[in-house]
Amino acid sequence: MNSRFLFFWRDGLELCPQDGRRVAQGVLGAAFFTTFGVSAFTFVMSLYAGEAGLSPTWLGLAFSGYFLARLVLAPLAGYGADVVGPMVLLLTASGLGALVPVLYFFYPFHEMLGVIQICLGFCAGIVKPVSMSLLGGCAPPEGRGRLFGAYNTSLYAALVLGPLAGGAAANSHGGMGWPLLALPGLGMALTFLIFLRSRSVSPAGTARGGEMGRKVSWKDPAFIALLLAVMGRTIGASVMVTFLPRLISEQFQTAGVVAGILFALPSLVIILGMPFTSRLADRLDRTGLTFLGMGVCAAGLFGFGQSSQLWTIACLAMIMGGGAALSLPASMSLVTDMGAAKGSVMGVFIGAANLGFVLGPSMAGFAAESGGGMAEAFEFTALLGGLCLLPLFLVMTKRLHVDR
Numbered sequence: 001m002n003s004r005f006l007f008f009w010r011d012g013l014e015l016c017p018q019d020g021r022r023v024a025q026g027v028l029g030a031a032f033f034t035t036f037g038v039s040a041f042t043f044v045m046s047l048y049a050g051e052a053g054l055s056p057t058w059l060g061l062a063f064s065g066y067f068l069a070r071l072v073l074a075p076l077a078g079y080g081a082d083v084v085g086p087m088v089l090l091l092t093a094s095g096l097g098a099l100v101p102v103l104y105f106f107y108p109f110h111e112m113l114g115v116i117q118i119c120l121g122f123c124a125g126i127v128k129p130v131s132m133s134l135l136g137g138c139a140p141p142e143g144r145g146r147l148f149g150a151y152n153t154s155l156y157a158a159l160v161l162g163p164l165a166g167g168a169a170a171n172s173h174g175g176m177g178w179p180l181l182a183l184p185g186l187g188m189a190l191t192f193l194i195f196l197r198s199r200s201v202s203p204a205g206t207a208r209g210g211e212m213g214r215k216v217s218w219k220d221p222a223f224i225a226l227l228l229a230v231m232g233r234t235i236g237a238s239v240m241v242t243f244l245p246r247l248i249s250e251q252f253q254t255a256g257v258v259a260g261i262l263f264a265l266p267s268l269v270i271i272l273g274m275p276f277t278s279r280l281a282d283r284l285d286r287t288g289l290t291f292l293g294m295g296v297c298a299a300g301l302f303g304f305g306q307s308s309q310l311w312t313i314a315c316l317a318m319i320m321g322g323g324a325a326l327s328l329p330a331s332m333s334l335v336t337d338m339g340a341a342k343g344s345v346m347g348v349f350i351g352a353a354n355l356g357f358v359l360g361p362s363m364a365g366f367a368a369e370s371g372g373g374m375a376e377a378f379e380f381t382a383l384l385g386g387l388c389l390l391p392l393f394l395v396m397t398k399r400l401h402v403d404r
Contacts, residue, residue: 024138024147027131028154030191034094034127035158037187038120040166041101042066043263044180045113046245061365062114063242066121067357073125074354078347081130089130090195097123097188101181120184125354127191132332133346145286148332149278152270152325159267221398223338225391226290227352230331232388233294233324234356235363236301239381240266240320242361247304247374248313265314269321274329281329287399290334291392293327296320298389302382305375 045062080089100119104112135151162183169179245263280289300320304313335349363384364377 023134024150026194026197027135027138028150029194030090030094030127030131031151032154032158033187033190033194034097034124035155035187036162036165037184038124039159039162040169040183041120041180042117042241043163043245044166044170045117046242061362062117063238063361064358065114065118067238067354067361069118069121070125070128071351071354071358073122074129074351075347077126078129078133078345078350081133081347086130086134087195089126091192093123093126094188094192094195097127098185098192100188101185104181116181116184120188123188129347129350132350144333144336145278145281145329148329148336149274149281151332152278152328153274156267156270156274160264160271163263164261220338221391222287222395223335225395226287226331226335226338227349228388229290229294229392230349231352231356231359232385233297233327234353235360235381235388236297236320236356236385237324238357238360239301239364239377240304243364243368243374243377244304244317247378250374262310262314262317265317266321266324269318270325270328273322273325277325278329280326281333286330286334286337287392287396289330290327291389291396293323293325293330294389294392295386296323296326298382298385299323301385302379305377305379305382 042063077089077093097120100116100123103116103119132151135147138147165183166180169183248262277289277293297320300316300323303316303319335346360381364381367380368374368377370376
């Protein structure tokens, strides 16, 4: 294994033209710092919800509000990036995100934590689709898998380190306090500085005008099926983010850094697998890889409801990480191949993913309370995620018949 394979993200950046390389570097750095701070905050919110007397329904609604904010803003932000340019939106969102956690010092109530989380959702709802649309136009089609692999590596490295930092901050302060609130503010502030420095991001949206101008047909069954599949995957991912820390805490009496390690396992597997799967996305059928990876995620999620040992939780977390590593670069490259490098259409793609994050926590919370435990929450949403894959399977079947 040579050094270029070990540092595959460099290979992905080298595929970009010179003017797009700095843009891509800025997007990768922003993905890390934004996700680091927000993931630390949301992890501790879930971990200490029971101790603070917050019900599963309240917790589910708080997370749904966070993802609802992202859902509403993602398409609007993508469209706004095409109209006024991405720089204004990125600087505004990251700057506001750096100031939002300060609200808790003026209103130190548990309810304010939910408000802060929703406000962070608004900021992330702008940053993610706009920055991803820039990244999609930085590399040629044959190298997008590796570039999106580098993006997901940055993203999930932050998801590994964020919960660990959040757990350590909570332990040092005995729960939710100023060390925890400093993390999302610091992450957003660093993101602001990155985009302030990378002023060349602004023309990137039009740098590849011929390709970026292609429009996907909203009646295309393949595009609609991809949106449904992504929504199903994020339904399961949202349930893990919202309820896995609570499941670990209640069933195994494990909290703090140990719970953070278990919670971070899927992200760690994604990071380790991304050098392989991102190359597969550039060589093999991206639709098939998307379907396979998302199917593995749904199967792993269902297993959480059947687990009674800590080691089975760890194994299932790694299985879900492997499935996500397969599907993420393939699905992102696939939607960009359909003409989704423009901000407006990438915003719809991210909006479909956020819809899953909105629906998942609320439905899982109600399923947990009506069924009597966390197991029902994982099983129900796993089955729903599997059903969302059926249209993509039909598209693949139809294409096989056409090819024959």
